[in-house]
Amino acid sequence: MFGVVVAGRLVQTDYKQVTANQFLFNIVDADSINHVVVFLTGQTPFPEGFGGAVYFAWPSVMGQNWILLGHITNIKPSAIFKVSKLKSTDSSLNPFQTMANQPTDIAQIGISVDPLAELSQQMPATSAAVSNLEPFVEFSKKMVENLFNFVSSFSSQLPLSPTETYIPSSVLHKWYDNFIRKMQQDPYFWRS
Structure with missing residues (x-):
């Protein structure tokens, strides 16, 4: 259903389903992450009226800090995000409570399948957006x-x-x- 590409690496499709509507990717060697692409593989679309909120968490000994990057939908099935400047971003949001204790060299990307009406109300981190300028x-x-x-x-x-x-x-x-x-x-x- 989902795939992730970290710039300079191979495609990952090895997500873990943690609840009925939440999926996690583990990203090793977290210090070398600058950009990530999250996409639908095309095998299974979102249910009608749903999309995916994309979250990112840097590893930390204090517990993870989840940051909303943006959204993917059936109409916009992929998105690229700049995550290198998000290390210092403070967020108390933790939609993936079950994964609070992670090794300190593994970042995570979480996708939460939610109604489009809820997704439209969420504000992604502005520093995660990749410039549209050439x-x-x-x-x-x-x-x-x-x-x-x-x-x-x-x-x-x-x-x-x-x-x-x-x-x-x-x-x-x-x-x-x-x-x-x-x-x-x-x-x-x-x-x-």
Whole structure:
């Protein structure tokens, strides 16, 4: 019925049914998890009027902290979630009470089959959503914002036109050198 893909790993379909409407996946090597994809395999659809709330729990010695990632339905049978930034998210929600004591290197993905009316009332963690922008568009936007912020810090007003700001061309050259240096050190620095 369900499948999970952790970025860089093989597909998992080995869920455990813990109640009539709750299913769990164990994800080993939790520290290397960044993105997960949860999907219906196509063998069995949800019953009419139902969908699946997708939860994620990082392992912890203090007990698990379940975070609502989002939903899957027959109309939207798959979803990708960014979970790497959720480690520090605080949540007291624990819809899967039976699995409170897990080893500290195993994360879990829980799927709870609930009525669509209930799912529409739930608020997923906003930091779990994956950007809809294409990577190049997102990069371009971040680059232009970086340029504007950098150059603005060097701008000055000239007495001839007090409503206009001017920027020395050497500032653009300095920004370019800094940007290229950062790209060489970490090509994804702009994502943080």
